[in-house]
Amino acid sequence: MTDETVSPKRKSMVIAYLLWVFLGVLAAHRFYLREKGWIQLVTVILFGVGIFWVVADLFLIPGIVKKKNEGEL
Structure with a gap:
């Protein structure tokens, strides 16, 4: 066993992409x-873009996840 622990603050690219696929228009991945x-969300509601x-x-998404996880250190 290793001593590495998974921090609850780290963001998962898999979860981000799953949210993007199923709730992307509602910005669920960005909230995550x-x-x-x-x-x-506001631009989608107001302008439909x-x-x-x-x-x-x-x-x-890959750059955002990397930035968030490196910023944790």
Whole structure:
């Protein structure tokens, strides 16, 4: 056994992508990652540009997860 422990503050890329797939338009993945999800949610509600956010986040999620997990150290 190792002495490594999993911190509850670390973010999982798998969970982020699952939230993105099933609730991406509602910004669930951004709320999970504590990244200004309300901005995405408001623009979707007001302007209906949800697909832009969903496609952009496909490429942004890995960097956001890495930033959040490195910021924890």
